[in-house]
Amino acid sequence: MGFRCGIVGLPNVGKSTLFNALTKTAAAQAANYPFCTIEPNTGDVGVPDKRMSAIAKIGKSAQIIPTRITFVDIAGLVRGASKGEGLGNQFLANIREVDAIVHVLRCFEDDDITHVEGRINPVADAETVETELMLSDLESLERRIVGVRKKAQGKDKEAMAQVPIMEAVLARLQNGEPARVLLASFDAEERRELRNLNLLTSKPVLYVCNVAEADAATGNEYSRAVDEMAKKQGARAVVISAAIEAEIAQLGEDEVSEYLEAMGLTEPGLDRLISEGYALLDLITYFTVGPKETRAWTVKRGAKAPAAAGVIHTDFEKGFIRAQTIGYDDFVTLGGEVAAKEAGKARDEGKEYVVQDGDIMMFKFNV
Ligand SMILES: Nc1ncnc2c1ncn2[C@@H]1O[C@H](COP(=O)(O)OP(=O)(O)OP(=O)(O)O)[C@@H](O)[C@H]1O
Ligand SMILES: [Mg+2]
Numbered sequence: 001m002g003f004r005c006g007i008v009g010l011p012n013v014g015k016s017t018l019f020n021a022l023t024k025t026a027a028a029q030a031a032n033y034p035f036c037t038i039e040p041n042t043g044d045v046g047v048p049d050k051r052m053s054a055i056a057k058i059g060k061s062a063q064i065i066p067t068r069i070t071f072v073d074i075a076g077l078v079r080g081a082s083k084g085e086g087l088g089n090q091f092l093a094n095i096r097e098v099d100a101i102v103h104v105l106r107c108f109e110d111d112d113i114t115h116v117e118g119r120i121n122p123v124a125d126a127e128t129v130e131t132e133l134m135l136s137d138l139e140s141l142e143r144r145i146v147g148v149r150k151k152a153q154g155k156d157k158e159a160m161a162q163v164p165i166m167e168a169v170l171a172r173l174q175n176g177e178p179a180r181v182l183l184a185s186f187d188a189e190e191r192r193e194l195r196n197l198n199l200l201t202s203k204p205v206l207y208v209c210n211v212a213e214a215d216a217a218t219g220n221e222y223s224r225a226v227d228e229m230a231k232k233q234g235a236r237a238v239v240i241s242a243a244i245e246a247e248i249a250q251l252g253e254d255e256v257s258e259y260l261e262a263m264g265l266t267e268p269g270l271d272r273l274i275s276e277g278y279a280l281l282d283l284i285t286y287f288t289v290g291p292k293e294t295r296a297w298t299v300k301r302g303a304k305a306p307a308a309a310g311v312i313h314t315d316f317e318k319g320f321i322r323a324q325t326i327g328y329d330d331f332v333t334l335g336g337e338v339a340a341k342e343a344g345k346a347r348d349e350g351k352e353y354v355v356q357d358g359d360i361m362m363f364k365f366n367v
Contacts (some may be wrong), residue, residue, distance in 0.1 A: 002044070004070045005206075005277045006098030007341060010075030010125050011086075011116055013106040014081040014210040014242040019073035019246035020045065026033040039187065047278050049285060050272045051328060052294055057291035058336045061135060067296040068287055069278055072098055079128055081164055096198060101205045102273070102278040103129065107222035108212040122209065122222050123229050133200040136241050137352035138173045141166055141199070146187070165193040173201070180204065204280045207237035207267070209271065216241040217264035238276055240269035244254060284357035287328075291339070309363045311321075319367035323349045328358030 006104045007015045018291040023043030047064035056064050074094045076115030081088030095101065106115060107121035117125070151159035169179045179199030183191060194202055207230050209223035219227075230237040248256055248268055261264065270303045286308055299308045305325075326337065330345040337360075340346045355361070 001069045002068070003281045003283060004042075004072055004098040004281065005100050005102050006072045006074050006095050006097075006129075007102050007104060008074055008095060009076065009104035009129060010106070011078060012114055013076070013104050013125070015076065016041075016106045016156065016272075017242040017246050018104060018208070018210070018240070019071060021242065021249040022071050022274070024249035033075055042070060044068045044070050045274055047274055047285070047296065049296055051124070051332075052296060054332050055287055055289055055328075055360065056294035058332065059294055060296040061289060062289055062291065063293040065293050065295040067298045068296075069274070069281065069283075071102070072087075074098075076116075077129055077132055079132070081132040088132070092200065093135075095133070095200050099203065100277065101203050102208055102277060102280075104210055104242075105207055105222075105226055106207045107209040107220060107226065107239075108215070108243075110212070115183055122223065122226050126207065126229065128330035130201070132174075134173050134176070135177060137199045137201050138170070141170055141173070141197070145170065159194055161189075164244070164257075164340060166197065169194070169197070169199065169202075173321075178202070181233075204282075205233075205235050206273075206276050206280050207235060209237055209239045210242045211239055213241050213243050213263065215239075216244050216269065232306070236276060236280075238269065238272055240273060242302070245270050246300060284355065286357075286359040286361050288362065289360055299355055301357075303355050305349050305355060305361075305363075306350065306351050308355045308361065309365065315367045316363050316365045320351060320367055321364040323353065323354070323364070324362040325349045326360045327356065328360065331360045 007019055009015050010190045022045050046068055048064060052064050052066065072094065075087040075091045077088065077091050078086040081091055103126065105125055106120060107122050109120055111207060127232045139172055148159045148162050148166060152163045168182055172179060179194065180201045180202050182194065195208050207226050209219065209226050211220055211223055222332050226237050244263055245268065248259060251259055257319060260268065282301045283298050288295050288297065298328040299311060305323040306317045306328060309320050309323065325347045330340050333342050334340045334345060337346065
Protein backbone atom coordinates (compact mmCIF):
# COMPACT_ATOMS: atom_id res chain seq x y z
CA MET A 1 0.00 0.00 0.00
CA GLY A 2 2.27 2.86 1.11
CA PHE A 3 1.42 6.51 1.73
CA ARG A 4 1.80 8.77 -1.28
CA CYS A 5 2.64 12.46 -1.69
CA GLY A 6 2.05 13.80 -5.19
CA ILE A 7 4.39 16.51 -6.47
CA VAL A 8 2.17 19.03 -8.22
CA GLY A 9 2.64 22.40 -9.90
CA LEU A 10 2.86 24.36 -13.15
CA PRO A 11 5.23 22.98 -15.82
CA ASN A 12 8.93 23.76 -15.52
CA VAL A 13 8.93 24.87 -11.90
CA GLY A 14 11.37 22.21 -10.64
CA LYS A 15 9.15 19.24 -9.75
CA SER A 16 11.28 16.60 -11.45
CA THR A 17 14.51 18.14 -10.21
CA LEU A 18 13.16 17.83 -6.70
CA PHE A 19 11.83 14.32 -7.29
CA ASN A 20 15.15 13.09 -8.67
CA ALA A 21 17.00 14.53 -5.71
CA LEU A 22 14.50 12.93 -3.35
CA THR A 23 14.78 9.47 -4.81
CA LYS A 24 18.57 9.56 -5.18
CA THR A 25 19.06 10.60 -1.60
CA ALA A 26 16.72 7.88 -0.52
CA ALA A 27 18.67 5.20 -2.35
CA ALA A 28 21.82 6.41 -0.64
CA GLN A 29 20.18 6.51 2.78
CA ALA A 30 18.85 2.98 2.80
CA ALA A 31 20.93 1.00 0.37
CA ASN A 32 20.22 -2.18 2.31
CA TYR A 33 16.53 -2.05 1.37
CA PRO A 34 15.16 -4.31 -1.36
CA PHE A 35 13.88 -2.24 -4.24
CA CYS A 36 10.25 -2.77 -5.06
CA THR A 37 9.15 -2.52 -8.68
CA ILE A 38 8.64 1.16 -9.28
CA GLU A 39 6.73 2.98 -11.94
CA PRO A 40 8.81 5.53 -13.83
CA ASN A 41 7.86 8.56 -11.74
CA THR A 42 7.15 6.95 -8.40
CA GLY A 43 9.86 6.73 -5.78
CA ASP A 44 10.15 5.47 -2.22
CA VAL A 45 12.16 7.53 0.24
CA GLY A 46 13.38 6.79 3.75
CA VAL A 47 11.94 9.13 6.40
CA PRO A 48 14.81 10.72 8.34
CA ASP A 49 14.26 10.50 12.10
CA LYS A 50 16.94 11.59 14.54
CA ARG A 51 15.44 9.45 17.32
CA MET A 52 16.59 6.29 15.57
CA SER A 53 20.29 6.76 16.19
CA ALA A 54 19.65 7.29 19.92
CA ILE A 55 17.59 4.11 20.11
CA ALA A 56 20.06 2.09 18.04
CA LYS A 57 22.93 3.15 20.24
CA ILE A 58 21.16 2.01 23.40
CA GLY A 59 19.88 -1.18 21.80
CA LYS A 60 23.29 -1.88 20.19
CA SER A 61 21.56 -2.47 16.86
CA ALA A 62 23.73 -3.39 13.89
CA GLN A 63 21.44 -1.54 11.48
CA ILE A 64 19.00 1.33 11.28
CA ILE A 65 16.04 0.91 8.96
CA PRO A 66 13.86 3.99 8.46
CA THR A 67 10.23 3.84 7.52
CA ARG A 68 9.32 4.95 4.01
CA ILE A 69 6.85 7.09 2.13
CA THR A 70 6.25 7.43 -1.59
CA PHE A 71 6.59 10.52 -3.76
CA VAL A 72 4.94 10.71 -7.17
CA ASP A 73 6.20 13.14 -9.78
CA ILE A 74 3.08 14.29 -11.59
CA ALA A 75 2.88 15.95 -15.00
CA GLY A 76 2.82 19.74 -15.04
CA LEU A 77 -0.56 21.42 -15.10
CA VAL A 78 -1.57 24.39 -17.22
CA ARG A 79 -4.50 26.77 -17.12
CA GLY A 80 -7.52 24.93 -18.52
CA ALA A 81 -6.36 21.51 -17.28
CA SER A 82 -9.80 20.78 -15.82
CA LYS A 83 -11.13 21.12 -19.38
CA GLY A 84 -8.47 18.72 -20.65
CA GLU A 85 -5.85 21.32 -21.63
CA GLY A 86 -2.25 20.05 -21.73
CA LEU A 87 -1.94 16.79 -19.83
CA GLY A 88 -4.89 17.98 -17.75
CA ASN A 89 -7.04 14.88 -17.49
CA GLN A 90 -4.18 12.53 -16.80
CA PHE A 91 -2.69 14.98 -14.33
CA LEU A 92 -5.92 15.20 -12.37
CA ALA A 93 -6.35 11.43 -12.37
CA ASN A 94 -2.83 11.10 -10.98
CA ILE A 95 -3.58 13.55 -8.19
CA ARG A 96 -6.72 11.64 -7.29
CA GLU A 97 -4.53 8.65 -6.41
CA VAL A 98 -2.29 10.40 -3.89
CA ASP A 99 -2.95 10.99 -0.19
CA ALA A 100 -1.43 14.47 0.02
CA ILE A 101 -0.16 17.20 -2.29
CA VAL A 102 3.30 18.75 -2.36
CA HIS A 103 2.75 21.89 -4.41
CA VAL A 104 5.98 23.23 -5.94
CA LEU A 105 6.06 26.96 -6.65
CA ARG A 106 8.69 28.73 -8.67
CA CYS A 107 10.34 31.31 -6.44
CA PHE A 108 13.54 31.82 -8.46
CA GLU A 109 14.33 34.22 -11.27
CA ASP A 110 16.18 32.90 -14.29
CA ASP A 111 15.60 34.29 -17.78
CA ASP A 112 16.85 31.06 -19.35
CA ILE A 113 14.11 29.00 -17.75
CA THR A 114 10.70 29.50 -19.29
CA HIS A 115 7.77 30.31 -17.06
CA VAL A 116 4.49 29.33 -18.75
CA GLU A 117 2.87 32.59 -17.65
CA GLY A 118 5.90 34.68 -18.57
CA ARG A 119 6.39 36.21 -15.10
CA ILE A 120 7.43 35.11 -11.60
CA ASN A 121 4.48 35.16 -9.19
CA PRO A 122 4.19 32.06 -7.01
CA VAL A 123 1.00 33.15 -5.25
CA ALA A 124 -0.79 33.66 -8.58
CA ASP A 125 0.66 30.33 -9.79
CA ALA A 126 -0.74 28.58 -6.72
CA GLU A 127 -4.14 30.09 -7.46
CA THR A 128 -3.98 28.96 -11.09
CA VAL A 129 -3.35 25.36 -10.06
CA GLU A 130 -5.84 25.44 -7.20
CA THR A 131 -8.51 26.87 -9.53
CA GLU A 132 -8.11 23.94 -11.90
CA LEU A 133 -8.45 21.51 -8.99
CA MET A 134 -11.55 23.31 -7.74
CA LEU A 135 -13.13 23.38 -11.21
CA SER A 136 -12.52 19.67 -11.56
CA ASP A 137 -14.08 18.96 -8.13
CA LEU A 138 -17.00 21.23 -8.92
CA GLU A 139 -17.73 19.47 -12.19
CA SER A 140 -17.46 16.00 -10.69
CA LEU A 141 -19.64 16.88 -7.67
CA GLU A 142 -22.34 18.55 -9.75
CA ARG A 143 -22.47 15.42 -11.83
CA ARG A 144 -22.53 13.00 -8.89
CA ILE A 145 -24.96 14.85 -6.64
CA VAL A 146 -27.90 14.34 -9.02
CA GLY A 147 -27.86 10.58 -8.52
CA VAL A 148 -27.14 10.78 -4.80
CA ARG A 149 -30.07 13.16 -4.24
CA LYS A 150 -32.37 10.69 -5.99
CA LYS A 151 -31.16 7.87 -3.78
CA ALA A 152 -31.59 10.02 -0.69
CA GLN A 153 -35.22 10.67 -1.65
CA GLY A 154 -35.64 6.92 -1.75
CA LYS A 155 -34.41 6.92 1.90
CA ASP A 156 -31.04 5.35 1.09
CA LYS A 157 -29.13 5.84 4.36
CA GLU A 158 -25.69 6.27 2.81
CA ALA A 159 -26.97 8.80 0.30
CA MET A 160 -28.82 10.72 3.02
CA ALA A 161 -25.53 11.14 4.89
CA GLN A 162 -23.71 12.18 1.71
CA VAL A 163 -26.04 14.86 0.42
CA PRO A 164 -25.40 17.49 3.13
CA ILE A 165 -21.64 16.96 2.84
CA MET A 166 -21.77 17.32 -0.93
CA GLU A 167 -23.90 20.44 -0.64
CA ALA A 168 -21.52 22.01 1.87
CA VAL A 169 -18.56 21.32 -0.40
CA LEU A 170 -20.40 22.62 -3.47
CA ALA A 171 -21.20 25.88 -1.68
CA ARG A 172 -17.53 26.36 -0.81
CA LEU A 173 -16.31 25.49 -4.30
CA GLN A 174 -18.83 27.87 -5.89
CA ASN A 175 -17.41 30.49 -3.55
CA GLY A 176 -13.89 29.78 -4.81
CA GLU A 177 -12.76 27.85 -1.74
CA PRO A 178 -11.20 24.37 -1.66
CA ALA A 179 -13.00 21.50 0.10
CA ARG A 180 -10.28 21.26 2.76
CA VAL A 181 -11.46 24.48 4.44
CA LEU A 182 -14.41 22.44 5.74
CA LEU A 183 -12.24 19.94 7.60
CA ALA A 184 -11.76 22.17 10.64
CA SER A 185 -15.50 22.38 11.35
CA PHE A 186 -16.31 18.74 10.51
CA ASP A 187 -16.58 15.93 13.05
CA ALA A 188 -14.93 12.53 12.48
CA GLU A 189 -17.96 11.10 10.68
CA GLU A 190 -18.27 14.09 8.34
CA ARG A 191 -14.57 13.96 7.62
CA ARG A 192 -14.90 10.33 6.62
CA GLU A 193 -17.75 11.18 4.27
CA LEU A 194 -15.68 13.96 2.78
CA ARG A 195 -12.69 11.68 2.32
CA ASN A 196 -14.93 9.12 0.59
CA LEU A 197 -15.79 11.72 -2.03
CA ASN A 198 -12.08 11.62 -2.95
CA LEU A 199 -11.95 15.22 -4.09
CA LEU A 200 -8.74 16.86 -5.24
CA THR A 201 -9.13 19.90 -3.01
CA SER A 202 -9.78 17.97 0.19
CA LYS A 203 -6.25 16.56 0.22
CA PRO A 204 -3.79 18.24 2.57
CA VAL A 205 -1.27 20.55 0.89
CA LEU A 206 2.32 21.52 1.59
CA TYR A 207 3.79 24.39 -0.42
CA VAL A 208 7.40 24.12 -1.55
CA CYS A 209 9.08 27.42 -2.41
CA ASN A 210 11.73 26.52 -4.96
CA VAL A 211 14.26 29.33 -4.58
CA ALA A 212 17.62 30.19 -6.16
CA GLU A 213 20.71 28.67 -4.54
CA ALA A 214 21.64 31.98 -2.92
CA ASP A 215 18.25 32.23 -1.19
CA ALA A 216 18.11 28.69 0.22
CA ALA A 217 19.12 29.67 3.74
CA THR A 218 17.04 32.84 4.05
CA GLY A 219 14.13 32.56 1.63
CA ASN A 220 13.22 35.60 -0.50
CA GLU A 221 10.34 38.00 -1.16
CA TYR A 222 8.54 35.34 -3.22
CA SER A 223 8.78 32.68 -0.53
CA ARG A 224 7.61 35.18 2.08
CA ALA A 225 4.53 35.90 -0.02
CA VAL A 226 3.85 32.16 -0.22
CA ASP A 227 4.29 31.90 3.55
CA GLU A 228 1.62 34.56 4.04
CA MET A 229 -0.75 32.75 1.72
CA ALA A 230 -0.11 29.38 3.40
CA LYS A 231 -0.74 30.85 6.84
CA LYS A 232 -4.13 32.17 5.76
CA GLN A 233 -5.04 28.66 4.61
CA GLY A 234 -3.72 26.93 7.72
CA ALA A 235 -1.20 25.17 5.47
CA ARG A 236 2.58 24.98 5.74
CA ALA A 237 5.34 26.07 3.39
CA VAL A 238 9.01 25.07 3.15
CA VAL A 239 11.85 26.86 1.39
CA ILE A 240 14.04 24.62 -0.74
CA SER A 241 16.40 25.13 -3.63
CA ALA A 242 15.86 22.16 -5.92
CA ALA A 243 19.12 23.13 -7.63
CA ILE A 244 21.03 22.66 -4.36
CA GLU A 245 19.24 19.43 -3.53
CA ALA A 246 20.10 18.05 -6.97
CA GLU A 247 23.73 18.97 -6.26
CA ILE A 248 23.72 17.30 -2.83
CA ALA A 249 22.27 14.12 -4.30
CA GLN A 250 25.44 13.80 -6.40
CA LEU A 251 27.84 14.24 -3.49
CA GLY A 252 29.50 11.61 -1.34
CA GLU A 253 28.37 11.36 2.28
CA ASP A 254 31.49 13.07 3.65
CA GLU A 255 31.17 16.01 1.23
CA VAL A 256 27.59 16.87 2.14
CA SER A 257 28.14 18.69 5.44
CA GLU A 258 30.91 20.81 3.94
CA TYR A 259 28.67 21.78 1.04
CA LEU A 260 25.72 22.54 3.34
CA GLU A 261 27.92 24.78 5.45
CA ALA A 262 29.10 26.66 2.37
CA MET A 263 25.43 27.25 1.49
CA GLY A 264 24.61 28.42 5.03
CA LEU A 265 22.39 25.42 5.71
CA THR A 266 22.31 23.04 8.68
CA GLU A 267 20.49 20.13 7.03
CA PRO A 268 19.40 19.14 3.54
CA GLY A 269 16.08 20.75 2.63
CA LEU A 270 14.89 17.36 1.51
CA ASP A 271 14.99 16.02 5.06
CA ARG A 272 12.64 18.81 6.07
CA LEU A 273 10.46 18.21 3.05
CA ILE A 274 10.16 14.48 3.79
CA SER A 275 9.38 15.12 7.46
CA GLU A 276 6.75 17.71 6.55
CA GLY A 277 5.29 15.34 3.96
CA TYR A 278 5.09 12.65 6.61
CA ALA A 279 3.29 14.99 9.01
CA LEU A 280 0.96 16.04 6.19
CA LEU A 281 -0.13 12.43 5.77
CA ASP A 282 -1.06 12.38 9.47
CA LEU A 283 1.26 9.51 10.17
CA ILE A 284 3.13 8.57 13.32
CA THR A 285 6.09 6.29 13.91
CA TYR A 286 6.70 3.50 16.35
CA PHE A 287 9.97 1.60 16.72
CA THR A 288 11.18 -1.94 17.21
CA VAL A 289 14.64 -2.49 18.65
CA GLY A 290 16.97 -5.46 18.72
CA PRO A 291 20.61 -6.37 18.17
CA LYS A 292 19.91 -6.90 14.47
CA GLU A 293 18.18 -3.61 13.81
CA THR A 294 16.40 -0.54 15.05
CA ARG A 295 13.48 -0.10 12.76
CA ALA A 296 10.77 2.51 12.27
CA TRP A 297 7.21 1.60 11.33
CA THR A 298 4.40 3.82 10.15
CA VAL A 299 0.80 3.92 11.32
CA LYS A 300 -2.01 6.39 10.84
CA ARG A 301 -2.44 8.65 13.86
CA GLY A 302 -5.04 7.04 16.14
CA ALA A 303 -4.18 3.45 15.18
CA LYS A 304 -4.55 0.82 17.91
CA ALA A 305 -1.90 -1.70 18.91
CA PRO A 306 -3.18 -4.68 16.83
CA ALA A 307 -3.25 -2.59 13.64
CA ALA A 308 0.28 -1.38 14.41
CA ALA A 309 1.39 -5.00 14.84
CA GLY A 310 -0.21 -5.80 11.50
CA VAL A 311 2.15 -3.39 9.75
CA ILE A 312 4.99 -5.79 10.55
CA HIS A 313 3.10 -8.97 9.73
CA THR A 314 -0.56 -9.89 9.37
CA ASP A 315 -0.01 -12.80 11.82
CA PHE A 316 1.00 -10.28 14.49
CA GLU A 317 -2.41 -8.66 14.13
CA LYS A 318 -4.45 -11.86 13.83
CA GLY A 319 -2.85 -13.45 16.88
CA PHE A 320 -2.31 -10.25 18.85
CA ILE A 321 -2.11 -10.81 22.62
CA ARG A 322 -0.43 -7.70 23.98
CA ALA A 323 2.27 -5.15 23.27
CA GLN A 324 5.10 -4.32 25.61
CA THR A 325 5.39 -0.57 25.17
CA ILE A 326 8.02 1.90 26.32
CA GLY A 327 7.66 5.61 25.59
CA TYR A 328 10.55 7.09 23.61
CA ASP A 329 11.57 9.51 26.39
CA ASP A 330 11.54 6.75 29.02
CA PHE A 331 13.59 4.46 26.79
CA VAL A 332 16.24 7.08 26.15
CA THR A 333 16.37 8.68 29.61
CA LEU A 334 16.43 5.38 31.46
CA GLY A 335 18.82 3.79 28.99
CA GLY A 336 16.95 0.90 27.43
CA GLU A 337 14.49 -1.93 27.93
CA VAL A 338 15.91 -3.54 31.07
CA ALA A 339 16.15 -0.27 32.97
CA ALA A 340 12.70 0.78 31.77
CA LYS A 341 11.27 -2.50 33.06
CA GLU A 342 12.94 -2.02 36.44
CA ALA A 343 11.53 1.48 36.65
CA GLY A 344 8.05 0.16 35.83
CA LYS A 345 7.98 2.07 32.53
CA ALA A 346 7.51 -0.96 30.28
CA ARG A 347 3.74 -1.11 29.96
CA ASP A 348 1.72 -4.13 28.87
CA GLU A 349 -0.83 -2.70 26.47
CA GLY A 350 -3.87 -4.49 25.08
CA LYS A 351 -6.07 -4.33 22.00
CA GLU A 352 -7.53 -0.92 22.74
CA TYR A 353 -4.21 0.88 23.19
CA VAL A 354 -3.80 3.86 20.87
CA VAL A 355 -0.20 3.93 19.66
CA GLN A 356 1.74 7.10 20.49
CA ASP A 357 4.41 8.63 18.28
CA GLY A 358 7.84 7.32 19.32
CA ASP A 359 6.60 4.24 21.20
CA ILE A 360 9.07 1.38 21.36
CA MET A 361 7.02 -1.78 20.99
CA MET A 362 7.37 -5.54 21.21
CA PHE A 363 4.39 -7.66 20.29
CA LYS A 364 3.25 -10.90 21.91
CA PHE A 365 1.14 -12.92 19.55
CA ASN A 366 -0.09 -16.43 19.02
CA VAL A 367 -1.08 -18.03 15.70
N1 LIG B 1 16.02 26.36 -7.71
C1 LIG B 1 16.32 26.40 -9.00
N2 LIG B 1 17.15 27.35 -9.49
C2 LIG B 1 17.46 27.37 -10.80
N3 LIG B 1 16.99 26.49 -11.71
C3 LIG B 1 16.16 25.54 -11.30
C4 LIG B 1 15.77 25.44 -9.92
N4 LIG B 1 14.92 24.38 -9.79
C5 LIG B 1 14.79 23.87 -11.04
N5 LIG B 1 15.50 24.55 -11.94
C6 LIG B 1 15.57 24.31 -13.40
O1 LIG B 1 14.27 24.48 -13.93
C7 LIG B 1 14.08 23.62 -15.06
C8 LIG B 1 12.79 22.87 -14.94
O2 LIG B 1 12.90 21.92 -13.91
P1 LIG B 1 12.10 20.55 -13.91
O3 LIG B 1 12.26 19.81 -15.16
O4 LIG B 1 12.45 19.88 -12.64
O5 LIG B 1 10.61 21.15 -13.84
P2 LIG B 1 9.21 20.35 -13.80
O6 LIG B 1 8.36 21.14 -12.87
O7 LIG B 1 9.41 18.93 -13.54
O8 LIG B 1 8.69 20.58 -15.26
P3 LIG B 1 7.57 19.73 -16.10
O9 LIG B 1 6.27 20.08 -15.49
O10 LIG B 1 7.71 20.26 -17.45
O11 LIG B 1 7.91 18.29 -15.97
C9 LIG B 1 15.33 22.76 -15.13
O12 LIG B 1 16.19 23.30 -16.10
C10 LIG B 1 15.93 22.88 -13.76
O13 LIG B 1 17.32 22.72 -13.77
MG1 LIG C 1 8.82 17.19 -14.61
